[in-house]
Amino acid sequence: MPDLPDDVHSALIDVARVPRLLVASDFDGTVAPIVSNPGDARPIPAAAEALAALATLPSTSAALISGRALRDLRVLSGAPDVVHLVGSHGSEFDAGFLDAIDDSAKALLAELEQTMTALTRRYPGATVEIKPVSVAFHVRNADPGHAQQALDDALNAVRDWDIHITEGKAVREFAVIDTDKGAALDQLRQAAEANAVVFFGDDVTDEKAFARLTDDDIGVKVGPGDTLARYRVDSPDDVAAALSVLLHARSR
Known part of the structure; x- marks a missing residue:
């Protein structure tokens, strides 16, 4: 060690x-x-x-x-x-835990999944991770020259939504409740x-x-x-x- x-x-x-x-x-x-x-x-x-x-x-x-x-x-x-x-x-x-969030939050989560999944078709290598209260948009394996633009497009797609955004390494995560x-x-x-x-x-x-x-x-x-x-x-x-x-x- x-x-x-x-x-x-x-x-x-x-x-x-x-x-x-x-x-x-x-x-x-x-x-x-x-x-x-x-x-x-x-x-x-x-x-x-x-x-x-x-x-x-x-x-x-x-x-x-x-x-x-x-x-x-x-x-x-x-x-x-x-x-x-x-x-x-x-x-x-x-x-x-998923049972604890209401129907509107579940519907918003499904809409987040659809929106982020559509973005992966524009940016090869980008992936979507679905979690019980959030959707993570990963660009670790995307073209490095387009990774930041992909993250920015993901943010812009939901900028006016009532969600909580967490920044990470090569990822933006969008949650339907505060975490x-x-x-x-x-x-x-x-x-x-x-x-x-x-x-x-x-x-x-x-x-x-x-x-x-x-x-x-x-x-x-x-x-x-x-x-x-x-x-x-x-x-x-x-x-x-x-x-x-x-x-x-x-x-x-």
């Missing part, structure tokens, strides 16, 4: 001593490397094993908070039941009665979670880019190393 930056290593050792700890992470780009085909994403085994082991320790909770639909996150992560799973950018805490990873992290913190939280994230959407962290918490940004997190590592391999450090320190 790679060596962690000294400041990250020290911070993890310190936070491992709190009475009750919550360890949470995004999925893609953090515990799982980014891949061209979203369906091929899988967690680094060492990261998955460490997170699951942390969740079995006394007074310790673990979670994955992802933009993925909960059903997909459950399959791709392979996480055991002891790890809490939160999908759709924090709005999906259970499999029956927020930060609010989800707060709910998990409260349920765990955690004295401190460790959160790993790599994307723009993870900044809302970093924004909720306190001075007692540890936020770790994975990769480049502006961030509210106090600490940074380079890659998912570093996240695996960080989780292993936490596990070893908290197991003592």
